[in-house]
Amino acid sequence: MHQPRDRLPASIETARLALVPPVPAHAPAIARLANNRNVHRWLARLPFPYSLEDARRFIEEIAPGESEHCFAIVRREGEVIGVVGLHFAAGLAPELGYWLGEPYWGRGYASEAAAAVVAAARIAGFATLRSRALASNGRSRRVLRKLGFAEIGEGPDPAGANKGLPAIFMRLDLGGEAAR
Template sequence: MTTIKSRLPQTLTTQRLVLTAPTLDHVPAIAKLCNNKNIHQWMSRLPFPYAEADARFFVETVVPSAEEACYGITREDEFMGVVGLHFAQGELPELGYWLGEPYWGHGYVTEAARAVVAAARAAGASALRSRALSTNARSLNVLGKLGFLETGKGAEPIGPNAGMPATFLRLDWDR
């Protein structure tokens, strides 16, 4: 049986970016970018402080897991962040991302996420879900640009921000 994850391409290329699985070569950059309170405050699954051991665990354990399709966001071989899909049994794939603070405000995460959304649709996903803290206007703006619509509000279910107000969204395609 093939899955949506198995039908996703290993590499995605956009006008400015190359998206491919994070590797051990990316560990120092991941650790440096993630060890930032301005990143951590918005994330549901990122420990803080964030060390190279955390980045190594991410690359060695999370990236190859059946529940994740992770793409490192790179430009001219510079690692900038991660975008991907989380696959939970019985749920729609969930789009998630983070981008290192030096790269904010240039449209990179929108461009990268748009490529992953298109790949998920081509791979057979009927819809996607996502969520963001309700105070994260930048992330909600990105999701709006991608066509996600709010489905409700509630508490962030996991991680260091568990219980914080969250906005839940969904992207449906006409099939």
């Protein structure tokens, strides 16, 4: 019997974007976009400074790992603009995460990419998704609310570069078969 994770697509097309597995050719763009203090300040899991080697490690080791289902966010023109995906941890609902390079903020790309991943998770049969954002990250919280996530609590961010900072924890019930 296939688990919902096994039913997630390898790639997704939206009106303006292609969500595709990250490949080595994406590394320079990912490194350039992620090596930005304004991007890094919101993200728990990215090192800073962010080098080409960090991007290569993400593409070769992290993205294909058992705990991730990641997509590079690529505009129709072929330009990589960020990353979106689900993080899997034992005993927890998958966690939706995303980031965009600063030049692409405020254009609806995060909402479009995240909505596509949420739709894919719903079709795959997940019952629930979770996400979190720093309490000070109103833009990300608005994206998540637009997708239907509800704020379910707040407290210190549990891990990574933002460990201990005030975070808002969010949940989206999808009505699928996979509990939690």
